[in-house]
Amino acid sequence: MAEITAPAYRVIPIIPALKPGAMEGKGPFVASEKINEAIGFPGQLVEDWHDKAIARFGELLQKYRSLRVYMDACVHCGACTDKCHYFIGSQDPKNMPVARQDLMRSVYRRYFTLPGKLFPKLVGARDLTREVLDEWYNYYNQCSECRRCSVFCPYGIDTAEVTMAAREILDSIGYGQKYSNEIIGKVHKIGNNLGLPGPALEDTLEGLEEDVKDATGIDVKFPIDVKGAEVLLITPSADFFAEPHIDSLIGYAKVFHATGTSWTLSSIASEAGNFGMFIGNYEQLRKIALRIREAALELGVKRIVVGECGHAWRVAYSFWNTLNGVGDGAGEVDKFAQMLQKQLDHRYKQPTHICEFTWDHIQQGNLRFNKSLNDKHVITFHDSCNVARGSRMGDLPGGQFEIPRNIIRSVANNFVEMREGTTHEQTFCCGGGGGLLTDDLIDIRVKGALPRMEALHQVQQEHGVNFMATICAICKAQFTKVLPIYGFDRKVVGGVHQLVSNAIILGDQ
Amino acid sequence: MSALIAILFYLATLLFVVGLLQRIRTYAATPAPLKIPTTPAPTTTSGVVLRMTREVVFFESLFKANLWIWSMGWLFHASMALVVLRHLRYFTDPVWGWVAAIQPFGMYAGLTMLAGLCGLWARRLIVERIRYISTPSDHLILLLLIGIAASGLTMKFVAHTDVIAVKNFFQGWMAFSFQPLPSDTVLVLHLLSVVALLVIFPISKLLHAPGVFFSPTRNQTDNPREQRHLSAWAAKLESEK
Ligand code: HEM
Ligand code: HEM
Numbered sequence A: 001m002a003e004i005t006a007p008a009y010r011v012i013p014i015i016p017a018l019k020p021g022a023m024e025g026k027g028p029f030v031a032s033e034k035i036n037e038a039i040g041f042p043g044q045l046v047e048d049w050h051d052k053a054i055a056r057f058g059e060l061l062q063k064y065r066s067l068r069v070y071m072d073a074c075v076h077c078g079a080c081t082d083k084c085h086y087f088i089g090s091q092d093p094k095n096m097p098v099a100r101q102d103l104m105r106s107v108y109r110r111y112f113t114l115p116g117k118l119f120p121k122l123v124g125a126r127d128l129t130r131e132v133l134d135e136w137y138n139y140y141n142q143c144s145e146c147r148r149c150s151v152f153c154p155y156g157i158d159t160a161e162v163t164m165a166a167r168e169i170l171d172s173i174g175y176g177q178k179y180s181n182e183i184i185g186k187v188h189k190i191g192n193n194l195g196l197p198g199p200a201l202e203d204t205l206e207g208l209e210e211d212v213k214d215a216t217g218i219d220v221k222f223p224i225d226v227k228g229a230e231v232l233l234i235t236p237s238a239d240f241f242a243e244p245h246i247d248s249l250i251g252y253a254k255v256f257h258a259t260g261t262s263w264t265l266s267s268i269a270s271e272a273g274n275f276g277m278f279i280g281n282y283e284q285l286r287k288i289a290l291r292i293r294e295a296a297l298e299l300g301v302k303r304i305v306v307g308e309c310g311h312a313w314r315v316a317y318s319f320w321n322t323l324n325g326v327g328d329g330a331g332e333v334d335k336f337a338q339m340l341q342k343q344l345d346h347r348y349k350q351p352t353h354i355c356e357f358t359w360d361h362i363q364q365g366n367l368r369f370n371k372s373l374n375d376k377h378v379i380t381f382h383d384s385c386n387v388a389r390g391s392r393m394g395d396l397p398g399g400q401f402e403i404p405r406n407i408i409r410s411v412a413n414n415f416v417e418m419r420e421g422t423t424h425e426q427t428f429c430c431g432g433g434g435g436l437l438t439d440d441l442i443d444i445r446v447k448g449a450l451p452r453m454e455a456l457h458q459v460q461q462e463h464g465v466n467f468m469a470t471i472c473a474i475c476k477a478q479f480t481k482v483l484p485i486y487g488f489d490r491k492v493v494g495g496v497h498q499l500v501s502n503a504i505i506l507g508d509q
Numbered sequence B: 001m002s003a004l005i006a007i008l009f010y011l012a013t014l015l016f017v018v019g020l021l022q023r024i025r026t027y028a029a030t031p032a033p034l035k036i037p038t039t040p041a042p043t044t045t046s047g048v049v050l051r052m053t054r055e056v057v058f059f060e061s062l063f064k065a066n067l068w069i070w071s072m073g074w075l076f077h078a079s080m081a082l083v084v085l086r087h088l089r090y091f092t093d094p095v096w097g098w099v100a101a102i103q104p105f106g107m108y109a110g111l112t113m114l115a116g117l118c119g120l121w122a123r124r125l126i127v128e129r130i131r132y133i134s135t136p137s138d139h140l141i142l143l144l145l146i147g148i149a150a151s152g153l154t155m156k157f158v159a160h161t162d163v164i165a166v167k168n169f170f171q172g173w174m175a176f177s178f179q180p181l182p183s184d185t186v187l188v189l190h191l192l193s194v195v196a197l198l199v200i201f202p203i204s205k206l207l208h209a210p211g212v213f214f215s216p217t218r219n220q221t222d223n224p225r226e227q228r229h230l231s232a233w234a235a236k237l238e239s240e241k
């Protein structure tokens, strides 16, 4: 592969000119027969893929109102055209959200609408040819499902929903993406995305206990599979060994320790991530989420807390109650959900984000910090898409923005915001979300990071920012990879609980 | 000619009403299995009503996205709303008080509607990104609306038509009795274009009008932790276990 370089910063963030075909190609590695069959998809592209794909498309139109309405409603107004980081970084017009949708909408019109059947040219309808199918595979794997476009569309058209539907169709005919499907296989087989088996996990946790003891002199525990613990922590498996993720895991453990909370991890649910969402497959999404239910029931916990992971928090916050019953408000006759909800302690929100947990305790005065220990950092906060636009924290809309920032301000002295229009619900994706965090997509990942890197560069120049905190495992991994390509130190990225961990006062110090 | 136009209007109205109802029924009947409001989102139903009202009345999201499209688009839609309301005078007798009251504004609305449409079309032709995503039908729909507005304005300001006769015709039309229509070319053009608009409405992107109300990212309440949300087909997966 040619060496990947970063695109130049735009002088002022103007809208780029179009470069048709800039990101044409074969797309990421296609999943092998073995990978596909392990999770119940056809091994390779089926003979009658055309008819199967159209049939599946038709089914999805009946199952998802989002898809149904979004296929019809777009007026081609163009409001979304300059909102996607992949378009900004690559200038490929097919990475404009509306053009990405149109890859599918053109087929929708041809097979499911009268004008498209009669006058395909007039309404931009296309037959589903092999070229079109390959185009789907390529460009629907250049969307991180970040939902930035849906913020700006007058009808809220969410390209993520369209991308999920496209990937679901592709999977159903044996044309899935290697990275996501392989990971889903690992979750089912081993319990987490990284394929870290139980004994290895236990070793890692023991090692961590020793490390923290050496550094602080305090016995901070990292318990696993403890029946009767109050809190079950569900966290992305990258937290167990990847840098800088692990520093946040240490942060959570210290918060639990300092607040005297009994907690546990679970070896059958040692993964918060749920790639079922990325591939738009409800059955996979549900099946992966059910592992958390199983762990919660088995361990008899009262609370479920979720670690720093963007899409996992979206799944947990928005979908868990639907998928596995972790939540509140199930009907009397809803045995499935009641079974779990009776066990949970509803004085707390179920599930709770680790930031909600920490912030509650900070507000109650249960945690003490030596803020000056973070003085080497000038900190900014990168809102992760799935947290920003697909979830909430606390009681008020927008809590997902305030609570992490409140924590940072409570544990550190130097905090600055990045440019308006690049944070909060208008935040730019890191470039690696939605199942794109794989080396075979490094080119688009680097290009997609451009708007975020520009904003970071600006606060680095103006305020000397040297730490970008975030609460997403994918953001952390993606930035660690692309920061150096843009000329930053890879250690610029880190977790919010990494900062908490630096400053927290344990024991009577 | 009058009879032909009357019949065309019956057919077009039928297609419009049946087509639109059928479409709305499809939207309403299709489940939204997951909670997907674009957050931050309102946590109560009244909050959702407010959000939707802001979207429909002010085009709030579009305002955040692009001031050019917003100003042209909003000008066009607001003007069109006034114009259409003003047209109620052809269909009510006696004319309702508020319809009479907005008559003077309606006139200018015709002009601003045309201006907005021309602005939108210019954007579509000039801006590279929007030209790229445009299909022939996008241009034609704009042209159709420009044609309606231009022909209406021509009747208003240049080649007047006998509006009393037009009213008689439509009063008769509503009671299924044929009345003569003034045989002005511009009027016929105006009316035939309206027929075309009614026919394409339920099968084109004009479905954005009902569609916006059914968009899950805009019409869902942000309360997934407090309320279990389960669609019928997803519930079936549970009973199988
Ligand atoms: C609930 C009512 C409606 C809402 C909320 C609404 C909203 C919008 C919005 C936000 C746009 C995008 C911005 C723009 O290009 O103007 C748009 C475009 C458009 N609307 Fe509507 N609309 C409604 C009803 C209608 C109706 C009844 C018609 C036609 C008779 C119509 C015709 C159009 C057309 C032709 C466009 C595309 C303009 C272009 O090509 O740029 N709309 N609408
Ligand atoms: C059956 C339906 C309709 C009839 C019978 C009708 C008839 C007329 C007539 C007779 C005029 C001339 C008014 C005058 O000279 O004072 C007019 C004007 C106009 N019409 Fe229509 N029209 C119809 C539907 C529409 C629709 C659906 C639109 C817009 C989408 C529209 C847009 C206009 C405009 C912009 C004007 C000029 C401004 C005004 O007088 O309000 N018309 N129409």
Ligand code: SF4
Binding pocket: A083, A084, A085, A086, A095, A096, A097, A100, A142, A143, A144, A145, A146, A147, A148, A149, A150, A158, A159, A160, A163, A429
């Ligand atoms: S969801 Fe995000 S990545 Fe996908 S088209 Fe929209 S802005 Fe681009």
Ligand code: SF4
Binding pocket: A073, A074, A075, A076, A077, A078, A079, A080, A081, A097, A098, A152, A153, A154, A155, A156, A157
């Ligand atoms: S903003 Fe919405 S309606 Fe406008 S072009 Fe984009 S997807 Fe279509």
